[in-house]
Amino acid sequence: MTIPAITVDxxxxxxxxxxxxxxxxxxxLGKFKASKSQTEREDRIDWSVRKYSFSTYFRGCLxxxxxxxxxxxxxxxxxxx
Amino acid sequence: xxxxxxxxxxxxxGNPAFRDHFEGTASNEDTRLSGVMTLEGAVNKTGILxxxxxxxxxxxxxxxxxxxxxxxxxxxxxxxxxGAIVGLILGLVTIFNPRQAAKLAPLYALAQGLFLGGITVxxxxxxxxxxxxxxxxxxxxxxxxLICYKTGLIKPTENFKLMLVSATSGIFLLYMVNIVMMTxxxxxxxxxxxxxxxxxxxxxxxxxxxxALNLVLDFDFIEQGxxxxxxxxxxxxxxxxxxxxxxxxYLEILRLLAKIRSN
Numbered sequence: 001m002t003i004p005a006i007t008v009d010x011x012x013x014x015x016x017x018x019x020x021x022x023x024x025x026x027x028x029l030g031k032f033k034a035s036k037s038q039t040e041r042e043d044r045i046d047w048s049v050r051k052y053s054f055s056t057y058f059r060g061c062l063x064x065x066x067x068x069x070x071x072x073x074x075x076x077x078x079x080x081x
Numbered sequence: 082x083x084x085x086x087x088x089x090x091x092x093x094x095g096n097p098a099f100r101d102h103f104e105g106t107a108s109n110e111d112t113r114l115s116g117v118m119t120l121e122g123a124v125n126k127t128g129i130l131x132x133x134x135x136x137x138x139x140x141x142x143x144x145x146x147x148x149x150x151x152x153x154x155x156x157x158x159x160x161x162x163x164g165a166i167v168g169l170i171l172g173l174v175t176i177f178n179p180r181q182a183a184k185l186a187p188l189y190a191l192a193q194g195l196f197l198g199g200i201t202v203x204x205x206x207x208x209x210x211x212x213x214x215x216x217x218x219x220x221x222x223x224x225x226x227l228i229c230y231k232t233g234l235i236k237p238t239e240n241f242k243l244m245l246v247s248a249t250s251g252i253f254l255l256y257m258v259n260i261v262m263m264t265x266x267x268x269x270x271x272x273x274x275x276x277x278x279x280x281x282x283x284x285x286x287x288x289x290x291x292x293a294l295n296l297v298l299d300f301d302f303i304e305q306g307x308x309x310x311x312x313x314x315x316x317x318x319x320x321x322x323x324x325x326x327x328x329x330x331y332l333e334i335l336r337l338l339a340k341i342r343s344n
Contacts, residue, residue: 009210011210011213011214012210012213014217015213015214015216015217015218016213016217017217018217018218018220018221019213019216019217019219019220019221021224022217022220022221022223022224022225023131023220023224025224025227025228026124026127026220026223026224026227027124027128029224029227029228029231030120030123030124030127030227031120031121031124032120032231033120033304033307033308034230034231034232034233034300034304035231035232035233036233037232037233037236038230038231038232038233038236038304039304039308041236043236043238043239044237044238044301044305045237045238045239045241045242045298045301045305046239047301047302047305047306051239051243052239052243056243057243057246057247057250060243060244060246060247060248060250060251061246061247061250061251061253061254062251062254063247063251064247064248064250064251064252065250065251065252065254065255065258066251067251068251068252068255068284068287069255069271072273072280072283072284073273075280075283076272076273076280080278080279080280
């Protein structure tokens with residue numbers, strides 16, 4: 001019985017290792033509470049209330065979409081392709 | 082009148098997924114019946130969803146890969162597109178029914194896995210090795226941002242949330258316009274979205290950055306949910322929102338790497 005040789009190239013090794021280590025960090029660190037500098041501050045997001053109205057988010061959406069479109073179109077027009 | 086002045090001033094959150102669970106009597110009843118959300122529970126459930134997503138992706142992958150000749154077959158389009166559509170529907174239903182997240186989120190992960198397996202095969206057949214690079218970078222980003230969040234290096238605020246939600250929906254709007262242009266305009270859609278030049282790569286980098294920062298909002302939602310003791314089923318909802326962001330991030334990293342390697 002011959003055992004087939006398992007070949008792993010550098011790409012798979014490096015990025016595979018990165019994925020495994022990162023998942024390890026996520027599953028370990030994720031279970032601990034965040035630091036006090038994160039949890040004990042005044043300007044945290046309050047998920048129970050809506051600070052900005054729907055129209056503010058809608059305006060933000062239009063401005064962002066149009067802004068990204070205009071910036072990239074302008075840069076493309078100037079020759080950055 | 083609410084006992085919280087902020088509720089009187091600004092009203093409850095417009096997001097139906099959040100407003101009933103951080104405050105109110107419904108959550109108290111749910112909490113009494115099912116227990117409270119914990120960080121460990123949310124992380125474990127994210128692990129379950131990731132495992133389910135990988136399992137179904139492996140099915141599509143295995144159907145396409147012919148190991149004898151080391152060649153790729155064309156992915157089963159029905160399986161792939163079906164997975165994407167079912168995943169989209171399940172995702173939308175879950176967003177508006179967080180109480181059902183325990184049932185719907187695993188199905189969502191399975192359906193999206195079918196789609197991701199197929200799309201990964203398409204990219205991998207053109208650019209060998211791209212799949213492992215995208216997976217590594219996606220999880221690398223997840224871990225880096227988790228460290229930044231837990232240590233307080235990145236502090237999400239209401240303005241941060243406004244900017245990020247605006248940018249995310251702005252990109253969604255651009256993608257929709259692009260699809261409409263491609264379908265009805267008979268053209269190539271918005272040029273820089275598909276271009277593999279500096280503009281195309283720059284746009285993909287912006288989208289990857291915005292997708293990655295969405296992870297910080299997910300971490301904050303889970304952290305505060307655990308702190309405030311919202312109902313246990315919200316662990317599934319937290320894990321689901323993390324999965325949605327991770328899948329988007331993975332797809333954008335895949336596109337970015339493909340653009341870079343096609344030059």
